[in-house]
Amino acid sequence: MANTTPAAHECKKTFVVEHLDPELEAWSSLEYSAIASECTAHDARFFLSSVPKELELPENLQKVKGLHVEHRSIETLFADQKDKVCLLDPSAAQELSPEDGEKFHVFLFGGILGDDPPRDRTSELRNKGYEGRRLGPVQMTTDTAVRVTRMVVQERVPLDAIPYIDHPELTINKNESTIMPFRYVKDENGQPVMPEVSA
Ligand SMILES: C[S@@+](CC[C@H](N)C(=O)[O-])C[C@H]1O[C@@H](n2cnc3c(N)ncnc32)[C@H](O)[C@@H]1O
Known part of the structure; x- marks a missing residue:
């Protein structure tokens, strides 16, 4: 019988942000909303996983198209496909x-708000044993990391x-400015x- 399991490059790309912060801050919700819109526009799936059941999603996230909110963690969601999961680390x-x-x-x-200096909270996911890849030496925001990954693996831009x-x-x-410590x-x-x- 023919093997009907699609190869990785034939599957829709899936981006999973494992929410690791205890709260869901306003800025995180803007980042997640941007990821959902971009994934929808580029025919990719987006899961926000490990969202605590008691956490009420901010209004902008409740309405956004293309966001799959999951209470389960990556380990349960893709338990049978661990070798197909790449951790951006x-x-x-x-x-x-x-x-x-x-x-x-x-x-x-x-799913961590960036910190300066970085506290390596990605280690919580690394410790689960996923194969890792780096996006260069500079810390990115989570939505930037998803954007860059999508450009590399979907659009094949090095x-x-x-x-x-x-x-x-x-x-x-006019009197104040701030440096964002990210790429x-x-x-x-x-x-x-x-x-x-949005205003
Ligand atoms: C804001 S960063 C958090 C980095 C952080 N300060 C930490 O504690 O690990 C959120 C996520 O984006 C991804 N990311 C950001 N910059 C990256 C880079 N240069 N290489 C690989 N992944 C990156 C990682 O998945 C990371 O967990």
């Missing part, structure tokens, strides 16, 4: 490459061909791609 020895889109079809991220902006300075008002994708206007904050 800032401490991994190997960089992500377009060929990884053929090897893996589930890409796993820590990691070092993606335009980035590191540590951009954001103007808050972002640069858009066609030379600006960092960030979640949209």
Whole structure:
């Protein structure tokens, strides 16, 4: 009988953010909402896993299309496909490459607000034994990490061909600005791609 199991490159890509923070902060909900919209636009699936049952989702996330909220963890969700799951891990020895889109079809991220200096909370997922890949040496926000991974494994753009902006300075008002200690994708206007904050 013919083998009907699709190869990894024939499967819809699945992006899983394992929510690791006790709360779901407003900024995380903007990042998750941006990931859901981009996954929908690019024919990919997005799971937000390990969401505690008692956690009430912010309104913007309740309405967003393409978001699958899961109370189960990655270990239960993809228990039978562990070798198809790639953990995006800032401490991994190997960089992500377009060929990884053929090897893996589930890409796993820590749902953690970035911290400076990084506290390596991705280790909570690394300790579960998933194969890891790095996205370069600079810490990205979770939505940026998903965006870059999607570009590499879906669009087959090598990691070092993606335009980035590191540590951009954001103007808050005419007297104040703040440096964001992360790497972002640069858009066609030379600006960092960030979640949209609706008025
Ligand atoms: C905001 S980062 C958190 C990094 C963090 N400070 C920590 O404690 O591990 C959220 C997630 O994005 C992914 N990520 C961010 N930068 C990355 C990089 N340079 N390489 C691989 N994955 C990255 C990882 O999956 C990470 O768990």
